[in-house]
Amino acid sequence: MNVRIRLLGDFRVVVDGRPLPGDAWTSRRSAELVKLLALAPGRRLRREQVMEALWPELAPDAMAANLHKAAHLARRSLGADESVVLASGSAALWPAATVATDVDRFESATDHALASGDPSACREAASLYGGELLPDDPYAEWALRRRDELHLRHLEVLRRGELWEELVRADPADEEAHRALIAAHAAAGNGHAAIRQFRRLQDALSRELGVRPGPASMALYRQVVTGLAVPGHAPRRALVGREMELARARVALGLAAEGAGSVLLVSGEPGIGKTRLCEALLSEADEAGWATMHGAAREAEGAVPYAPVVGAIDRLLLDRPELAGAITEGARAALASLATAIPGSAPASPAALPRQQVLSAVTQLLTVASGDRGLLLFVDDVHAADDATIGLVHYVARASRPSRLLAVLAFRPAEMSPALEQVCTSLRGQRLACELELMPLARAESQAMIQQVMGHAPSSATLDAIWELAGGNPFFTLELASTVGPDGLVAVPAGLYQAVDARLASLGRPLLGVLERAAIAGGELDADEFTVLSGLDEANAFAVLDDALAAGLLEVSGTAYRFRHRLVRDALVRKLAPHQRAAAHREAAERLGEAGAAPARVAYHFLAGGRGGHA
Numbered sequence: 001m002n003v004r005i006r007l008l009g010d011f012r013v014v015v016d017g018r019p020l021p022g023d024a025w026t027s028r029r030s031a032e033l034v035k036l037l038a039l040a041p042g043r044r045l046r047r048e049q050v051m052e053a054l055w056p057e058l059a060p061d062a063m064a065a066n067l068h069k070a071a072h073l074a075r076r077s078l079g080a081d082e083s084v085v086l087a088s089g090s091a092a093l094w095p096a097a098t099v100a101t102d103v104d105r106f107e108s109a110t111d112h113a114l115a116s117g118d119p120s121a122c123r124e125a126a127s128l129y130g131g132e133l134l135p136d137d138p139y140a141e142w143a144l145r146r147r148d149e150l151h152l153r154h155l156e157v158l159r160r161g162e163l164w165e166e167l168v169r170a171d172p173a174d175e176e177a178h179r180a181l182i183a184a185h186a187a188a189g190n191g192h193a194a195i196r197q198f199r200r201l202q203d204a205l206s207r208e209l210g211v212r213p214g215p216a217s218m219a220l221y222r223q224v225v226t227g228l229a230v231p232g233h234a235p236r237r238a239l240v241g242r243e244m245e246l247a248r249a250r251v252a253l254g255l256a257a258e259g260a261g262s263v264l265l266v267s268g269e270p271g272i273g274k275t276r277l278c279e280a281l282l283s284e285a286d287e288a289g290w291a292t293m294h295g296a297a298r299e300a301e302g303a304v305p306y307a308p309v310v311g312a313i314d315r316l317l318l319d320r321p322e323l324a325g326a327i328t329e330g331a332r333a334a335l336a337s338l339a340t341a342i343p344g345s346a347p348a349s350p351a352a353l354p355r356q357q358v359l360s361a362v363t364q365l366l367t368v369a370s371g372d373r374g375l376l377l378f379v380d381d382v383h384a385a386d387d388a389t390i391g392l393v394h395y396v397a398r399a400s401r402p403s404r405l406l407a408v409l410a411f412r413p414a415e416m417s418p419a420l421e422q423v424c425t426s427l428r429g430q431r432l433a434c435e436l437e438l439m440p441l442a443r444a445e446s447q448a449m450i451q452q453v454m455g456h457a458p459s460s461a462t463l464d465a466i467w468e469l470a471g472g473n474p475f476f477t478l479e480l481a482s483t484v485g486p487d488g489l490v491a492v493p494a495g496l497y498q499a500v501d502a503r504l505a506s507l508g509r510p511l512l513g514v515l516e517r518a519a520i521a522g523g524e525l526d527a528d529e530f531t532v533l534s535g536l537d538e539a540n541a542f543a544v545l546d547d548a549l550a551a552g553l554l555e556v557s558g559t560a561y562r563f564r565h566r567l568v569r570d571a572l573v574r575k576l577a578p579h580q581r582a583a584a585h586r587e588a589a590e591r592l593g594e595a596g597a598a599p600a601r602v603a604y605h606f607l608a609g610g611r612g613g614h615a
């Protein structure tokens with residue numbers, strides 16, 4: 001008689017080639033007895049061992065009665081009297097037959113493979129693991145240790161066999177496996193897949209262990225992002241003009257260094273150069289040894305509370321993971337529920353956190369981060385920020401006086417929310433605000449910008465044409481300058497936005513179509529979300545990503561992608577008719593939902609798509 005028993009991933013008994021039907025097991029106890037014996041060495045255990053394992057809570061008489069009954073029922077299920085034998089103080093499973101189990105086979109193959117260290121033997125052994133031990137008995141005490149041992153063995157042969165994909169599936173928090181995959185993607189020239197893998201590592205570690213990726217993973221990640229610095233993409237051009245504004249900002253910075261922090265309010269129309277100026281200030285501060293942080297509000301994030309600050313904290317901790325260790329446990333827990341990059345359990349909804357807890361946790365982190373020199377916190381586009389963020393910024397600003405903190409807020413005055421107006425009024429009243437209202441560039445400065453784009457001085461006719469339209473607005477000056485043909489003529493003189501539209505139109509499909517969807521989705525997109533939104537397969541979606549990065553339309557931000565400029569995104573959205581826009585929002589809601597995006601984002605798109613009910 002030949003008996004085969006499967007215990008990994010399932011329980012099944014095959015006698016002389018005939019599988020026992022699933023309904024053969026009329027009693028759970030009898031099945032447990034067979035499983036227990038099947039796992040025992042030589043498939044034999046002392047009766048006390050069996051009884052202790054299966055019915056530890058019963059009195060001796062009851063145990064013995066149970067054993068007899070279970071053995072009887074097991075014989076009936078297995079269809080053979082000689083299958084379970086109780087004799088001379090022991091219980092045995094089919095002592096007179098040849099019995100083979102998948103566990104034995106897996107164990108001897110792994111012993112052999114691990115001893116030899118041969119990767120292909122390890123892969124072979126790994127393939128014999130059919131799943132976790134007895135998955136239908138998750139709480140059976142007697143199976144727990146063995147299940148863990150087998151699982152660990154499986155992980156070990158996967159590792160030695162360099163089966164990284166499988167290893168990550170079996171143990172999502174295995175850093176070495178993730179690193180191997182990141183490196184493999186990068187080596188294959190697939191930077192996007194590498195970044196996505198890093199993001200998965202980050203999520204898994206934070207979810208399963210409450211920790212952040214270690215130094216080796218961080219170093220690898222930085223290498224990948226640097227490698228993604230897109231070939232052919234023009235280096236950032238020099239800042240033109242703005243000497244006065246920078247000088248005033250430097251004064252505010254100097255005062256903050258002496259402990260008199262304040263808030264720099266940088267305002268001006270779209271495209272006037274708020275972000276560019278603040279970035280210049282940020283890099284000056286950085287070079288002078290200041291700690292710097294930056295985040296940006298994006299209205300398409302809907303009402304996700306604290307989103308810009310969460311972004312800023314994420315990036316800060318990506319660069320300086322040691323800071324998380326320097327704040328109190330309570331603060332860490334509060335921040336953990338805000339930011340994905342902080343060790344902690346699954347993120348709660350930030351709205352559910354007591355406000356005071358968030359405020360004091362963030363203040364604590366900022367204080368620690370500011371260190372010896374001071375901290376510059378730049379929040380861009382605060383006109384689009386949620387009220388929670390604005391309240392937080394206000395709180396931090398008022399705490400800035402005694403600490404060395406300079407908060408820099410950039411916004412479009414025409415789009416200010418009432419909450420932001422109130423905060424600005426309050427800051428002015430407390431003499432905490434320093435205002436920088438950006439005006440258009442002078443004609444000579446415009447000329448310098450155009451020259452940067454064209455590589456030589458524009459003719460006066462070209463300069464006149466651009467000056468006429470853009471009026472010293474840097475964004476439109478640049479867009480128009482890039483449409484100048486070899487004849488020196490500005491190609492699209494019909495209007496400002498048409499200049500942007502014309503550049504976009506020259507991109508062609510599918511890039512344009514994918515960018516439209518990304519623009520509707522707004523905010524930041526990770527590689528998975530981008531792929532799902534694009535409707536393309538992964539390879540094509542990543543190729544489109546490459547093109548968009550190369551065209552300077554998108555940029556990498558942490559482990560995600562975003563539009564390099566809001567106005568480009570606006571232009572893409574504006575081109576859609578209202579009904580197309582609503583449909584695109586609904587599609588974004590569905591696809592982002594599939595990709596596992598935050599519920600608030602999905603809800604935002606359902607609302608924007610006119611489907612309040614789904615939100």
Ligand SMILES: Nc1ncnc2c1ncn2[C@@H]1O[C@H](COP(=O)(O)OP(=O)(O)OP(=O)(O)O)[C@@H](O)[C@H]1O
Pocket residue numbers: 237238239240241242268269270271272273274275276277381412449474475478565566567
């Ligand atoms: N002084 C400057 N020198 C060189 N380039 C500039 C300058 N100011 C702005 N730019 C460029 O002009 C474009 C628009 O500037 P920026 O993005 O800073 O505008 P913004 O005021 O932040 O607009 P928005 O309100 O849309 O955010 C960018 O490409 C930026 O690099």
Ligand SMILES: [Mg+2]
Pocket residue numbers: 274275276380381
């Ligand atoms: Mg800006």
